[in-house]
Every structure is written in structure tokens, then in C-alpha cells.
Amino acid sequence: MREITDKFAGWLEQRPHRFTIINVTMLAFLLYMMDSNVMFALIGGLTLIVAGLYCVAEAAMLTYKNWKDIHPFQIALIWAPGAIALILSASGLYLAAQYDAGSAFYIVGCIMFGFEVAMLAILGAELHSADSSLKRYLEAK
Structure with missing residues (x-):
């Protein structure tokens, strides 16, 4: 078991945003499990902001x-x-907050919210690391 956890930890450390993606996915799943539109809107809205x-x-x-x-x-x-990603995650948050827990729109909204907030995390990390590669590209021109 130790071998598997070490490999998983090594995989997570290869890209810094993987920890954030796992946390956002767990948050979206927990918000889905709470079955509360108000809590989903409040916590999901803060996460989205x-x-x-x-x-x-x-x-x-x-x-x-x-x-x-x-x-x-x-x-x-x-x-x-x-x-x-911001528009789609806000749309997912709207669906999850407006429709009853367990309905098809609620489930689709939760999935959209989870995926798109994770995409925002990836984009932020990639834009942060793209600064040096863009400088190298512009210097080579």
C-alpha cells in the first residue's frame, strides 16, 4: 500500500495544480451530497469568485x-x-442553485460546476507558468 501512495504522491507533485483539482472535485462532490441549494449557491459562489x-x-x-x-x-x-470556463461554471452554479436537489438539472449543474471550476484552476496555473515560456518565445522571434 505504501508503494501505491508514494506513486500517487509523486504523480500529484509533478504538476502543482493537481492538488487544487482534487480539492475542487471533492468540494463539488460534497456540495452535491449536501442536497442544499442555498449552501451550494453560497459555497459554490465563493469558490467561483x-x-x-x-x-x-x-x-x-x-x-x-x-x-x-x-x-x-x-x-x-x-x-x-x-x-x-467562468461562464460555464456560473451556469452550472445557477442550475444547481435553482433546481431541486436530485433533479436532472441539479445533477448537470453540479457536474458543470465541478468541471469548469477545475478548468479555472488549471488555466490559472498554466497562465502562471506560461509567462516564462512566452518570454522565451518572444525573445527568439
Whole structure:
């Protein structure tokens, strides 16, 4: 058993955002299990705000640092995935908060919320690490 946990811990440490994805997935599952629309809206909304602000801050810093050197298409590639994930996670949160627990819309909303908040975490981490690779790319041009 120790061997399996060591391999799993090594896998988690390879990418820093994997811990966050597991935590967000567990949070979404716990919110689903509570069967409370009010708690889902409150805790899910706070989670969405934190993840969204982190992703927006990383995208803004990456855009600001490289404003003069990047093409508008690259700016769209920086901002569009986060905007889409933010809109879809807010839609999932809306579905989970508006419909009765156990209904099809509630389940779809919980799944959408969980996946898209995890995507916001991945995007924030990737944008944070993309700063150095974008600098290397722009210097090579």
C-alpha cells in the first residue's frame, strides 16, 4: 500500500495544480451530497469568485507584461478559455442553485460546476507558468 501512495504522491507533485483539482472535485462532490441549494449557491459562489479572480489576475498579468510584443490572437488565446470556463461554471452554479436537489438539472449543474471550476484552476496555473515560456518565445522571434 505504501508503494501505491508514494506513486500517487509523486504523480500529484509533478504538476502543482493537481492538488487544487482534487480539492475542487471533492468540494463539488460534497456540495452535491449536501442536497442544499442555498449552501451550494453560497459555497459554490465563493469558490467561483476565488478561482475566477485568480484566473483573471494571471491572465491580466501575462497580458500586461507582454502587451507590446504579442499579437491580438495571442491575447484572445490568453483570455477566451478563462472567460468560457467562468461562464460555464456560473451556469452550472445557477442550475444547481435553482433546481431541486436530485433533479436532472441539479445533477448537470453540479457536474458543470465541478468541471469548469477545475478548468479555472488549471488555466490559472498554466497562465502562471506560461509567462516564462512566452518570454522565451518572444525573445527568439
